[in-house]
Amino acid sequence: KAGVTQTPRYLIKTRGQQVTLSCSPISGHRSVSWYQQTPGQGLQFLFEYFSETQRNKGNFPGRFSGRQFSNSRSEMNVSTLELGDSALYLCASSLTAGGFSTDTQYFGPGTRLTVL
Amino acid sequence: AQTVTQSQPEMSVQEAETVTLSCTYDTSESDYYLFWYKQPPSRQMILVIRQEAYKQQNATENRFSVNFQKAAKSFSLKISDSQLGDAAMYFCAYRSNDMRFGAGTRLTVKP
Numbered sequence: 314k315a316g317v318t319q320t321p322r323y324l325i326k327t328r329g330q331q332v333t334l335s336c337s338p339i340s341g342h343r344s345v346s347w348y349q350q351t352p353g354q355g356l357q358f359l360f361e362y363f364s365e366t367q368r369n370k371g372n373f374p375g376r377f378s379g380r381q382f383s384n385s386r387s388e389m390n391v392s393t394l395e396l397g398d399s400a401l402y403l404c405a406s407s408l409t410a411g412g413f414s415t416d417t418q419y420f421g422p423g424t425r426l427t428v429l
Numbered sequence: 430a431q432t433v434t435q436s437q438p439e440m441s442v443q444e445a446e447t448v449t450l451s452c453t454y455d456t457s458e459s460d461y462y463l464f465w466y467k468q469p470p471s472r473q474m475i476l477v478i479r480q481e482a483y484k485q486q487n488a489t490e491n492r493f494s495v496n497f498q499k500a501a502k503s504f505s506l507k508i509s510d511s512q513l514g515d516a517a518m519y520f521c522a523y524r525s526n527d528m529r530f531g532a533g534t535r536l537t538v539k540p
Contacts, residue, residue: 346528356520356530369527403474405528417464418528420474 315340317406317421325427331392334424338385338406344368345387346418347379350401359402362387363409391426399428433523435531442511443539449496450506450534452521461525463497463504468533469517477519480504513538 318337326332338345347359358371362381379389385406391398402425405418433454442448454463465477480488480497488495492512496505508515516538521531 348528348530355532358527358529361527371527401472405474417476417479418524419476420466422471422473 317404317419319402319404319421319424321424322422323425323427325429326394327429328394328396330394331390332394332426333388333390334402334404334426336387336389336404336406336421338387338404339419342406342408342419343385344407344409344416345381345385346405346407347387347389348403348405349373350403350423351399356403359389394428396428399426401425433521433529433531435519435521435534437534438532439535439537441537441539442508442515444511444513446511447507447509448511448536450508450519450521450536452504452506452531454502454504454521454523454529456502456523456525458525461523463495464522464524465493465495465504465506466520466522466530467515467517468520469514474520478506508536511538513540 320335344363346361349357360379361369365381376392381387401423403423404421407416407418409416435452461482463480467475467477478488478490478493480495487497492509494507518533518535520533523529
């Protein structure tokens with residue numbers, strides 16, 4: 314079974330631009346979560362989607378948004394990019410979402426975003 | 430809010446020896462899950478082991494085992510017979526409604 318895939322793997326943008334990252338979960342997984350990883354802040358939870366609905370959201374500004382499609386693929390969008398948005402963005406999928414789910418999250422390789 | 434603390438930014442172990450990575454967490458919930466993830470230099474996050482909070486028995490996966498102390502809110506990872514391939518960042522994580530990660534411990538394995 315194929316793992317979680319993320320595209321693109323690397324991205325360079327300039328301040329003020331917007332960016333869209335894509336995540337394809339493991340086949341059969343209906344939940345997708347997004348994380349931001351930086352050397353200073355570590356791994357921070359962005360949001361989680363399940364069956365096209367946002368289930369949970371982390372403490373990030375409204376410039377960060379996401380969505381999930383009927384095939385469980387997910388996209389996240391960052392508008393008006395800032396230098397501090399440079400990070401590795403990780404996507405993880407699981408069978409079900411949050412709560413007391415017994416499902417483990419499986420991670421993709423990440424998208425490295427650099428904002429100049 | 431749930432927080433996860435890994436007090437050891439870096440650890441080092443000799444090949445074939447045993448090392449223990451520490452993790453503590455703070456929560457008011459009684460049902461949750463705990464995980465250890467490994468992130469090698471290639472950056473792909475890999476699940477090492479997981480523990481359900483309602484289970485008293487410590488989880489074991491081959492050379493990896495945990496010491497789960499629910500009352501103390503402690504969840505340490507023991508790696509036995511360390512191998513060069515174990516070198517990576519190790520993250521402790523807590524999951525209830527969402528997933529919270531510790532800051533990570535960088536493990537170096539010396540040949």
